[in-house]
Amino acid sequence: MSDAVVVEGLVKKFGDFTALRGVDLTVARGTVLGLLGPNGAGKTTVVRILSTLLRADGGRAEITGLDVATQADQVRSVIGLTGQYAAVDEYLTGEENLEMVGRLYRLGKKESRRRAGELLERFDLTDAARRPAKTYSGGMRRRLDIAASLIARPQVLFLDEPTTGLDPRSRLGMWEFIADLVSDGTTILLTTQYLEEADRLADRMVVIDRGSVIARGTADELKAQVGGERLELTVGSVEGLGRAAELLRPLAVDDAQRDEQTRRLTLPVKGGAATLAEALRLLEGSGVELLDVGLRRPDLDDVFLTLTGHSADAAEGSAPETTETTR
Amino acid sequence: MSALAHTFSDSVVITRRNLIKVKRVPDLIVFATLSPIMFVLLFRYVFGGAIGGLPDGISYAEFLLPGIFAQTVVFGSTTTGASIAEDLQKGLVDRFRSLPMSRSAVLIGRTVADLGLNAISILVMALTGLLVGWRITSSPLEAAAGFLVLLVFAFAVSWMMALVGLLVRTPEVVNNASFIVIFPLTFVANTFVPLETFPSVLRTFAEWNPVSSVVQAARELFGNQPASAPVPDAWSLQHPALYTLIWAAVILAVFVPLAVRAYLRTATR
Numbered sequence: 001m002s003d004a005v006v007v008e009g010l011v012k013k014f015g016d017f018t019a020l021r022g023v024d025l026t027v028a029r030g031t032v033l034g035l036l037g038p039n040g041a042g043k044t045t046v047v048r049i050l051s052t053l054l055r056a057d058g059g060r061a062e063i064t065g066l067d068v069a070t071q072a073d074q075v076r077s078v079i080g081l082t083g084q085y086a087a088v089d090e091y092l093t094g095e096e097n098l099e100m101v102g103r104l105y106r107l108g109k110k111e112s113r114r115r116a117g118e119l120l121e122r123f124d125l126t127d128a129a130r131r132p133a134k135t136y137s138g139g140m141r142r143r144l145d146i147a148a149s150l151i152a153r154p155q156v157l158f159l160d161e162p163t164t165g166l167d168p169r170s171r172l173g174m175w176e177f178i179a180d181l182v183s184d185g186t187t188i189l190l191t192t193q194y195l196e197e198a199d200r201l202a203d204r205m206v207v208i209d210r211g212s213v214i215a216r217g218t219a220d221e222l223k224a225q226v227g228g229e230r231l232e233l234t235v236g237s238v239e240g241l242g243r244a245a246e247l248l249r250p251l252a253v254d255d256a257q258r259d260e261q262t263r264r265l266t267l268p269v270k271g272g273a274a275t276l277a278e279a280l281r282l283l284e285g286s287g288v289e290l291l292d293v294g295l296r297r298p299d300l301d302d303v304f305l306t307l308t309g310h311s312a313d314a315a316e317g318s319a320p321e322t323t324e325t326t327r
Numbered sequence: 328m329s330a331l332a333h334t335f336s337d338s339v340v341i342t343r344r345n346l347i348k349v350k351r352v353p354d355l356i357v358f359a360t361l362s363p364i365m366f367v368l369l370f371r372y373v374f375g376g377a378i379g380g381l382p383d384g385i386s387y388a389e390f391l392l393p394g395i396f397a398q399t400v401v402f403g404s405t406t407t408g409a410s411i412a413e414d415l416q417k418g419l420v421d422r423f424r425s426l427p428m429s430r431s432a433v434l435i436g437r438t439v440a441d442l443g444l445n446a447i448s449i450l451v452m453a454l455t456g457l458l459v460g461w462r463i464t465s466s467p468l469e470a471a472a473g474f475l476v477l478l479v480f481a482f483a484v485s486w487m488m489a490l491v492g493l494l495v496r497t498p499e500v501v502n503n504a505s506f507i508v509i510f511p512l513t514f515v516a517n518t519f520v521p522l523e524t525f526p527s528v529l530r531t532f533a534e535w536n537p538v539s540s541v542v543q544a545a546r547e548l549f550g551n552q553p554a555s556a557p558v559p560d561a562w563s564l565q566h567p568a569l570y571t572l573i574w575a576a577v578i579l580a581v582f583v584p585l586a587v588r589a590y591l592r593t594a595t596r
Contacts, residue, residue, distance in 0.1 A: 051425045076427040087418035091348040103340045104428040132351060
């Protein structure tokens with residue numbers, strides 16, 4: 001079979017709160033699936049069920065053909081989990097942490113030590129190997145955490161928000177490590193709130209919101225759902241905004257959006273750079289003060305906004321319906 | 328390997344992990360033993376002179392030390408709850424639960440490591456006791472049995488605290504909550520004063536309080552109970568070692584399965 005992860009109709013309730021309302025997804029062997037959604041969407045609940053930490057109330061899930069509910073023990077031998085918090089023992093050294101996890105995966109003393117050495121090297125932790133993890137930076141702890149989940153060469157790896165809370169440089173570093181794993185053939189289910197992260201790492205994506213799948217596909221397919229390119233310009237005055245909208249109307253393939261506060265005009269267009277040149281020609285000598293102009297392709301933020309009616313970031317603070325009670 | 332052998336080897340790995348922390352954070356041991364040392368000194372020198380009703384032929388130091396031992400190990404066992412709550416908070420329990428390891432090894436490794444900690448505390452206590460006039464007057468075998476009774480009871484209390492830690496989930500709360508229970512349990516007993524001085528209702532409670540039987544058993548086994556001491560009225564104190572072991576067995580029979588079940592169902596946050 002070619003799917004390493006198969007999830008069908010997964011339902012999970014916490015008291016009155018329904019965290020998952022029938023989630024379906026598959027992850028093909030050796031690929032990365034990005035599970036996207038705002039806080040409280042149910043991403044972590046999916047991961048916790050797949051990694052046998054929680055039992056589903058409905059539906060079924062299989063990892064490499066093993067049922068997570070009835071064959072949990074065998075499932076645990078083929079998976080690796082990196083949760084939202086770097087689950088490392090801060091009093092143990094990096095080396096001791098990895099060896100402990102290796103022993104608990106039943107690799108044996110010698111093999112655990114050998115694998116620990118390999119992974120410390122690979123994750124740039126060799127110099128810190130003999131220091132307690134307490135002294136590690138956030139990025140180092142995450143790397144150690146991922147190394148721990150890889151020690152038994154899992155067939156399927158769950159990465160639950162692997163870069164949340166990391167500074168931009170550590171995040172870039174983490175992306176490289178993850179991309180490396182993929183080239184080794186590990187199947188990965190990655191949850192993230194960062195659309196850029198999914199865009200960069202995932203082959204396919206599933207977007208969930210409030211416990212339901214609202215979209216799926218490759219990044220390009222999702223972007224196609226929101227539409228094509230658009231011309232975005234910022235002008236010096238509100239009058240200029242009206243004037244520019246008037247002048248550029250022939251180029252628009254759909255209704256333009258005007259934002260008087262930011263004095264920004266957004267027009268859905270076709271034709272790429274030629275359209276941009278045409279727009280500049282139309283505005284020439286019109287007296288409209290042009291502060292900024294550009295051609296933009298939709299990114300996943302647009303996808304999110306279009307699909308859920310709120311942006312991924314906004315959902316975090318301002319959407320009261322997406323509660324934190326899911327976990 | 329059989330399931331039992333797996334449980335054993337995983338428990339060894341976890342016990343080792345827990346003891347490494349003790350090695351790296353020696354303050355743990357220092358403070359675990361400093362407060363009982365303080366208790367020994369306070370009771371011996373501040374209250375010692377005022378506490379009456381002791382049987383003839385025994386000093387307060389000899390009377391006090393077995394009590395302090397019992398109090399120390401019972402308090403020491405609260406560490407189990409706080410440590411498990413800490414592992415939960417930090418996501419380590421999630422990690423362990425996602426591994427193909429034995430389902431009870433995390434709790435066994437925890438309680439066994441805390442047993443080791445308690446053994447170290449008792450050793451320090453005993454040395455302090457010798458300095459302030461406590462003596463073992465029984466045979467080495469009896470003395471060993473005395474320490475064993477203390478540790479077996481402490482081990483059982485650890486499992487109780489393990490369940491508390493899994494349910495409460497916040498180390499600080501575990502500490503505060505357990506103090507509310509453990510302070511009266513260790514004080515409404517023959518720990519620091521003879522029971523004869525207690526008002527009657529309290530006295531009955533104290534007689535059947537397992538902490539009293541632990542203390543009584545330790546006193547008898549260390550030879551800190553002179554022949555002139557009155558024979559206790561309650562069966563629990565006439566057979567303190569047996570009564571203590573029954574309590575320990577019952578606690579373990581109830582709390583080991585409950586704690587393991589809570590561990591399997593628990594989820595971070």
